[in-house]
Amino acid sequence: MYKLIVFFLFCGIGLQAQELNCSVTINAEQTGQSNLQVFRTLKSELTEFMNNTTWTDLNVKQQERIDCSLVIIVSNINSDSFTASVQIQSSRPVFNSTYNTPVFNFNDKQFNFRYTEFQPLNYNPNNFDSNLISVLSFYAYTIIGLDASTYELGGGEPYFEEAKRIVNTAQQQVSDGWSAQSGTQSRYRLNQDLLSPNFREFSNALYAYHKNGLDYMADNTKEAKQSIAVTLQLFNQLYSNRPNNFLSRVFFDTKAEEIASMFSGGPQINVSNLVTVLNKVAPTKSSYWQQIKL
Known part of the structure; x- marks a missing residue:
């Protein structure tokens, strides 16, 4: 991704393309109603939302899209109200190899949302439309930011800043996961720490581990x-x-x-x-x- 950033900044080209290759799994066994059509529709719509939304102005080829996955565990459904958690994972290829290294693996247990079957899912950076859209958009930018951080020192900051914008907008509507009171393992804390100068060693380590380590392994x-x-x-x-x-x-x-x-x-x-x-x-x-x- 770093090479893409450099190339298009140099050329002054602002072509757009989808950045993620995301698989979505909905596990609703705990509800006792896992065969409901709404879960199949939700999976289809979330897959389309993650993969067809243009998150950045980068021109990303199909084979360069970031591999990631969402596993959503629904524990309860009451009309349009879902109680759930989500496991987020992403990976990126190692240079001169067939190996994909994991970059992000996180379990968000504060993922309750409302969803009506076939409701439109569109990301608007200036508005809060739903907790479902905000959470998934937040992780889209976090995935892209962490991926960029493995190629360029500090390369993820623009995407973490976009994720922060989502935090600031969402916390005016919903508290769980979005505020300082949400605990030490929340979306709020993750974003705050990724942008904090106090954790510069983490950014340095993430970059060096991949660029000076894994990407050099074949040589x-x-x-x-x-x-x-x-x-x-x-x-x-x-x-x-x-x-x-x-x-x-x-x-x-x-x-x-x-x-x-x-x-x-x-x-x-x-x-x-x-x-x-x-x-x-x-x-x-x-x-x-x-x-x-x-």
């Missing part, structure tokens, strides 16, 4: 692993300044399995200090860190 695996090991040390500094911070939890929820696999095979490097740091900054993932070969 020199050992050096790439050493680079990633050094990059992960940044979370030690982040922990010292903000113990148990939200962004670190999001990162390791996304990357723990990949990190464990990466350092459990292939060219061996000294990882004793790395394991110590990982157990300190992400102790809940200790079962993964035990797989790393010292």
Whole structure:
């Protein structure tokens, strides 16, 4: 995506295209009414909304669209009122490989919304139309921003700012997930931290992990692993300044399995200090860190 940004800024071209390749799953088993037509319609309309909305002014080819998914768990339905949670995931390809690395993996438990079958779903940046539209639009920009951040240092900020605009508009209508009172793992907190100068180490780590590590893996695996090991040390500094911070939890929820696999095979490097740091900054993932070969 970074190359696309540079190219079109240079050329002064503002062509538009859809940015996401999003799959949507609706799981309504907990309602006891999973066969209702409304769930099939909702899946179809949300898939179209995520994939056919033009979120940016970038010209993105079909094969360059960001792979992502939404798994919506509906626990209760009462007329047009839905009680639900949503699991959001995204990934991006690693250079010179067939491997897609996970970039974002987050479970939003504050996802209650109203929906009437066949209601139009359109994103308007200046208005609050529904909590359903605001939540999905927020995650569309967060996914795009995190993806851009892996290609260019600070590349995601314009998209996080757009997500902040959604936060500011939505919190005037709905509180759950959108306000400072929504807890430490809310959409509000995620957006605040992604834009905060206090978490600059996170932005640096996200970029270096992908561009100086994974994208270099095909050229020199050992050096790439050493680079990633050094990059992960940044979370030690982040922990010292903000113990148990939200962004670190999001990162390791996304990357723990990949990190464990990466350092459990292939060219061996000294990882004793790395394991110590990982157990300190992400102790809940200790079962993964035990797989790393010292």
